[in-house]
Amino acid sequence: MSTRREGPRHGIHDTAPAVRWEDGFLSGNGECGLIALGDPAAERLIVNHHRFVLPNGSRGMAPPAVADRLDEVRDLVLAGDAKAAQRAFSDGRRLAWTQPFHPGFVVELDRSNPAPVRDYRRETDFRTGEVSAAWTDIAGAWRSRAFVSRADRVLVYELAGPALDLAVRLSGDLPGRPAGVGYSCVVEVGDAREVLITLRGTYPAGPGAYGFTGVTRLVTVDGPVGQEGDRAVVRGASRLLLVTVLDRADGPPDERLLRERLHVLPAEYEQLLSRHTALHTAMYDRVELDLGVSPTERAQPVGELLAAQVRDPGVSPALLEVMFHAGRYTLISSSGVLPPRLTGLWLGEWGAAWSGDFTTDANLNLQLAAASTTALPEVVASLRALIADQIADWRENARAVFGARGVLAPSRTDGEHGRLFHLDAQWPWAMWVAGADWLLFPLLEHWQVTGDDEFLAGPLAPWLVEAALFFEDFLAREDEHGSLVLVPSYSPEVGPAGRAGAAAVNATMDIAAARHALSAAVEACARLGIEEAAAARWQTLLKRLPEYVVDEHGALAEWAWPGLTTPDDHRHVSHLYPVWPLHEITADATPELAAAAHRALVRRGDENLSAHGSLHRALCAARLKAPDLVEANLAKILGNDMVFRSLMTSHNPGLQTYNADAAHAIPAVLVEALVDSRPGVVELFPALPPRWARGRIRGVRCRNRVTVDELAWDLDRSTGCVVLSSDVDVTVSLRCSRARGPISRGEPVPVAAGEPVRLELDLDG
Template sequence: MPVHSVHDTQPADRWENAFLSGNGEYGIMVFGHPHQERIVHNHHRYVLPNESLTMRPPAVADRLEHVRDLILAGDRERAQREFSDGRAMAWTQSFHPGHVLHLDAQAEAGPVEGYHRGTDFTTGEVRVTWTDGEREWQRRAFVSRTDAVAVVEITGPRLDLVVRLSGELPGRPPEVTFSSSAEATGDGEACLTVVGAYPPGPGAAEFAGVTRAVVTGGRVTVKADAARVEGATRVVLLTRMDRSPTPVDVTGLRTALLALPAEYDALLARHAPVHGELYGRAELTLGASDGDSPLPVGELLALADPETLNPALVEALFHSGRYLLLSSSGVLPPRLTGLWLGAWGAAWSGDYTTDANINLQMAGAVLTGMPELIAPYAALIGAQIDDWRTNARTIYGTRGILAPSRTDGEHGLLFHLDDDWPWTMWLAGADWLLYPLYEYWQATGDDAFLAGTLAPWLVEAAVFFEDFLTREDDDGHAVLVPSYSPEVGPKDGPGVAGVNATMDVAAARHALTTAAGVCAHLGVEQAAADRWRALAERLPPYRVDDHGALAEWAWPGLATAEDHRHISHLYPVWPLHDITPDDTPDLAAAAREALLRRGDENTSAHGSLHRALVAARLKDGGTAKANILKILGRNMVFRSLMTSHNPDLEIYNADAAHCLPAVVTEMLVDSRPGIVEVLPALPPEWPSGSLRGVETRAGVRVDELSWDVREGVVRVVLTSPRERDIALVCRGAMDSRQTLRLLSHSPTGVILPFA
């Protein structure tokens, strides 16, 4: 049976190994020695104000035709300078941690034996237990999805603790100041408050945390900013947080806490069914041995091998990844670090890097049975869509929308650029970022969402290209110029700007045809839809280079740079299904050649898993496996099962943790409208197993997929919300393709003998 938890027999010696819980708004990190435990509290909207709040996109629309001429003439560096405004590179507001809850034993703390800490993925609880040889102590913690509160309970035969809140975390800028206080409020209760003040200027003024401490069986006194607990048998700590452009309403936070029951079990009983129902929809088994699955995390990670995909470790990371994605999705989708950070100074501002990372993290949300997690992702875009319109108008003088390469979650204006990084020229961003919403509609058939939210944005993505595509080549193809392939330029000569970046070509085609398709589905904008289809037909074809590889630039003379972490030119393969082995076999072979020729550069997590997703789409289980092993075989998983950006645990980063469930799912189930394919990229290490609760782009759910290669049997159970025909494909089966008639809400089971 799969294990829906992680546990350790050693305390976390660093914040990166902290066990994690979250409700999509607050996140907590539990680590440290049992007599000196620390719980870092994070909030999704905590970002450090900086000068980016007053920045706007460069007003360069009047230079567009001149810049186009320069690029077409080969003067790429000058074109980049002309399409900027001389600005230096500026970064988004940096995500930062909130405060620390200190739990320190008073003098003469006893010995620690039988230490155990664990996270239960089904409830979101983090538990720490130990004994002194005879008596047991326990700490439990979770963050409630129903009551918006972080909850900690400490129990034991005698609790003598000092409890306080502080801003004492590494890397805090000196201009960010903290004040802490404590107040006895009577009846065995105290209130702790910590307020962080940002430096003067635009943006928020303060962020704060308030903790209500309720003591049973002992007494609590207050000294300075700490509450001292003596002789208690139970302590319950309830915390709420906020950030404000004016002084935080601390009184309001205190009042809200007083309205909650100071009963851990009662609060958990309200939270656990909501969290658990979402988490429990999908499950993976890969035939892990009974001895491997329940191992402590240190021994589990020791199963990692640079040559073999250990089933127990992959199962654990599949379930942990879904848990972490769920826990960090709520008011916003996950950031580069999910929802957790234990030190200031996050790499890349801990923001939303939109040219690859956020889509990779969200890739498993719908597929692994949690389509509700698309709501915060849509909310992020919806709050910024006006800024995307401003970008298009200011930079290109067009209608429609142009997305930035990064955002801090507060606005979407395109200001992150300089002469060497021409993000003004990345045209694919809106289509790329809208794709997860389109996939959600394909899977759920939610026409209300399509009509009310998504379709207008898809129309604006198409309208941008309708206005932008005014040049054509000698063959009458529309020319995308300027164009940029994140984050790499053509191999030859200076400058990274170019013409017809394959990602931009794919995005333009997808934006135009998708807008036309959804408008036809909704019965609107028919004349415009005809124009968009006609324009899509005029886009250039994909180009295959002299190596037989799909070229990064569909323009003669622009050669592909082979060693880079990004593989943006494979956008037609994943996620678009524009190039597939069945429909476009020659282009699929070229795409595979491009994938194999691309070097790893710095073996970044997002690069490896992006490659694995593309390989799975190309039915190449060996290459998908090899890229997963770049994560598992290079020490990129912390003891929390959160992951790093680079090998050897360099840079705390959620890309791999959140993306890996999607990779495993795509290796086992591929889907598009009308087609569900099972076991498209099965590696040899998984000769038997099962996957349940997968949603598909065909609008049907895979209730169960189970297989046993040795016995030569695959079993599939599908359910559709309406009557429809589905092509079920299994390349290894005797009947590799068959058509099933699915009745409404009626599970249909099929057994497929292997050839």
Template sequence: MTGGPPPAVHRIVDTAPATRWEDAFLSGNGEAGIMVYGRPHAERIIVNHHRFVLPNGTRDARPPELAALLPRVRELILAGRRAEASRLLAGDGVLRWTQSFHPGFALTIDAVAPGPVDDYRRRTEFGTGEVVVEWAGGRRRSFVSRAAALVVTHLDAGACEVGVTGELPGRPESVRYTVAAYRRGDLVFLRVRGRYPDAGGAYGFEGLTLLRGDVAVVGGDRVVVRGPALLMTVLDRPDAPPWRTGELAERLAAHAGADYESLLARHVALHGRAYRRVSLDLAVPAAQRDLPVGELLAAQDADPGTLCPALLERLFHAGRYLLLSSSGVLPPRLTGLWLGSWDAAWAGDFTTDANLSLQLAGANVGALPEVTAAHANLVRGQVDDWRRNARAIYGARGLLAPSRTDGEHGHLFHLHEDWPFAAWLPGAHWLLYPLYEHHLVTGAPLGEVAGWLVEVADFFSDVLTVTDEAGTVVLVPSYSAETGPYDERGRAVHVAVNATMDIAAARHALRTAAEVSGVDRWAGLRRRLPAYRVDGRGALAEWAWPGYHGDDEHRHVSHLYPVWPLDEIDPDDTPELARAAHRALSLRGDEDLSAHGSLHRALAAARLHDGALTAANLRKILGNDMFFRSLMSAHNPGLVTYNADAAHALPAVLIESLVQSRPGLLRLLPAPLPRLDAGVLRGVTCRGRVGVEELSWSPGRVRARLLSPVAQRLRVRSPYGERDVDLVAVTPVEVAFGAPEQRAVAGPG
């Protein structure tokens, strides 16, 4: 992108080696990922793959057959006996977890004759996906090719011993590794195999590395190379024996004549084009932009009560880089695509009741359709399972999504009386919304997504069968993840009636199904849905049911679903409900300061046009030591639990503070953040098929250059006024508000 901020914002630099895997610098192609860390003369490259999950016996688990129990469950809930209903919905009561994401192995690179290390630097180049380690006497470069599906490393640090190991922290004894170095004709390979226990899942996984260079020694699990060398690695995970080593060797042999630069150029043509579509310039002084990542983090730590623009700007670009790099065959997991130990929190899976959708928040508006396509891959591979869930649990048509998946199936079996996810009705809508939003942003046909959206409406039609005396639908069972109203003993019981998120999802699903199908057979049901409830404090209630009081400290804010992402409640068009939503958000505490909770609150605050509250929630992340030196984030303060929620969601918060949209309406600076008085945002894409080629702002003024592929009239709102703007197809239009003038001029921009 021309005219963007200087190259320094598109990389991170560190002058200290990473001594632990959490600070490893990261690269990925959406299928495989690498983590580069260690000392200059003893480096480790941990190799990950999206499909590497440890069998635990749940691969063939199915949803429990609960449909026959539903009348009794509803009766108990409406009678106030919610704990009994929860026990019925829990099936056998055993809480089963998804198969846990795990690291594969590590390539080890050790100098044969270590020399002095002067001018050490390591860096990640966001625009190329390279991780580079260099010092006065050597350099190593690595990336994961999106074009060739290879992990590529170039060594230029004298004689090195290259090996492979499966000895990573927390490795279960039941996973057996074998490693070997060998020649096959003129080619030299390193091979690693991990054999899973027989627990009902895949057979194992394999990595094969081809080494090219001046090879001196081949034996055991080590290869010694003299001088420069090129390493190329491919991965596999067979469901059953035999191993497919021969096929992997053929894939590598096909690239045996390639050099590092040509492989990188092919990768950058895909990765770089996507990454550079969007940029943010916060007018940070050059000296601050050039700071190593450790000093950027230290500057924020020294002043936790304010947002450091230099760090915020870098986190924006790092977040987009990490989101793109972890999205391809699947969208990002809880840890993106990276993990250095076998003890992933929450199985390192896709947690769908908040985390995954939050990570995807910046994909469509941030011009990363590659990420949305990866999410579509996940959904496409699981909709049959969602249909099975709906039939088994509700005897219904349509789609019922689980609260978590390991990526291999979408069956709903993570159930317990304290976690009644059988009662979580809006999961499929929550997960389909990014695909619908992609249509709003691009105008691309919905295709198969239209059918899925209709199935969501059919599910609600079949499930919403209970009405009150006035004919209003009662949503029962219902669950506002992951909390519930207190019972008479002051204990939270999660299964309930009329969760606000359920009402919002049903309302939107029924309306959207009519829109995409052209037939409104859901109009009657839509009119009978309950209204949102405002409680005695003037706050949007989490349940539209009298007598319910919940945990105001809880990390989830599911009841703000009609605010974000649906934009059904907003200050312009529904001011009373917006005030109630804002009151609910202001009353919500922080529980454990989880990253996803703070970012969810920040997105809702931005939609409610409160920049100060948006910034306050960002400060909970930036001011509490929650970013590793790779700028991957932690789940909790003090760098507790490696987790991608904050890293991936933060760019969306910044975009939403500067630009919001829906078809026919564009909001400029809806929630400007304190102290970010001037800047330039380029390349974002908006709902309604409008691109903001450039948005610039300064005190008292905002200017935007807009581009649409179709002619349309657009209402543009800003803090300094609003007007209708006529967009001509494929013709830039500039609109400005505030001093010294207001103008809307069509032209080349």
């Protein structure tokens, strides 16, 4: 493994193969994924593809055409009859689910007469994207290694040893495979050292795709390869190479094109790897975190690292440091043609929870929270691609449901369309009007980080305009004081306490989304010199939006409407949208509302300790400068048996349900605790937990064209330093409440283009 030995480690290792697929080590290129179990005798390589979803009839479903009932529904909600309003707005449909994400197949490599092994070690190298295993037996030393190429869009595996005596087969027999999904495997011998193995999977007949195909090219270096039924058999070679390509189509996939893709590639592992690392390593190396962990702790196998956290009543800096790097690694590896799914890009059995889709009311944005600040524009591009493919469906949703211009986003998608169909009378998703603004925010953040006006002009500004147009049409009611009323309104996935039904008025998330959508569109239009008349209308609407409400407990209320009570226990904290990610409520600019938001965060119970809930809370806690809550919410993940040996995470304690929410959101939490930024402001150590007493982070991108090239600190010595740079001339207010001197209050710091600025910090311990 090429992991550097000085400083933070950029990989993990284990001393035993994975017993179950969830502990398998991971590689991916944003389109295809690989899970390697690392068994010397019977290796299993599970292959995945982002677009492998099982047809279930939902691809043709449309949003409810209920715009003609809107006034009736609004009257019902305002009268307090939420259940009747939900029935009227669901058009009588039953809850339908997105097409479920499913695994592809498994590449089986079975050795003949394997001998006992010693000195076993399997690894994931975050910098190269490789998973590997090495061991020794009576015959000598063996090594396997694999990666998924970002350059060539193929999965690559190599096995080398004294004398390979094994059979290779592609199998669709993975747990939970529906009876109607069939598969077959065919081996075709090309010459003495090469074969093609083809797996053909077929879906049940009906609406949706026909099936999926995988083609593997097997090449040996110096030994013959033959065929025994549906297996390729290798005898006596010292090395073999497998290169695999996947596809899925509405009709039988064109295998000729797949074979051509394989045959134009060099049958040489190192050459294929170098083409891949030129892209992958460049992305990964942009940011690094060092929490002052000892070399001994960094050298621990992953099993010992996780066991040490069980014994630690707090949050282990050693585990946090490697989770930061692992989270960026899997975020990179699962983002490309699409952003990460609920399972990232990996799945080892059929029947994924929640269809393994893109759940957009919380989970997707939480997984993408570190994309811009940890310098991964490629990840943002995957979200842009998803939205671009579905924006026409968002327009259809707005017209059908509200009779409105603009866009209305769904609460979930399988990646094939964005029509709003997942709803019924109990789950009123047609009433969630914040979705488009919420999903566009990561793109707006990318513009804040990069200043890319070409990106702003197209596609972002036109989409922001459409989000504003929706609210312009939607905001048609007012209260007795002349303030606009958001009705119907829905706070995901919860209703007011002590009342039947979730349909409500003035959900805090919806108010925040309306305010942000209108103001973001005004800013973008002013920047580009477009839509002046519309921008003037939106500025008038902004002045009439309802204010946030602080309830009798001193907490930010979930609904700004009389009689609607915030529940004490729920996994979602959508009403903190003005805190994170919007920066609308901050401790500096709106201290009273910030105190109320903090109170809301403390009062909210965890319900079932869902991973996304804890990480959402941690991100809000960082914005509210509450390091104790940052650490407490990280501890809910790391201290509750929610991390697999792959460092992928689970949705609930006890390793229940493979899920990428925590894995991908943890890097964002650490960044937010160390560096907060918004236009004109960079704040250092806003929520630094005491156990992070010493460390360094480099490469953080700020939402104002500034990069924190380095931020180092040692609280025991009361010292630190920060290096800022920018590609344009910019002046920011640099703040650090831990520092003594002018910087503690916010010191203007000019940063000239291409000229880094270094400042020494005198810190409180």
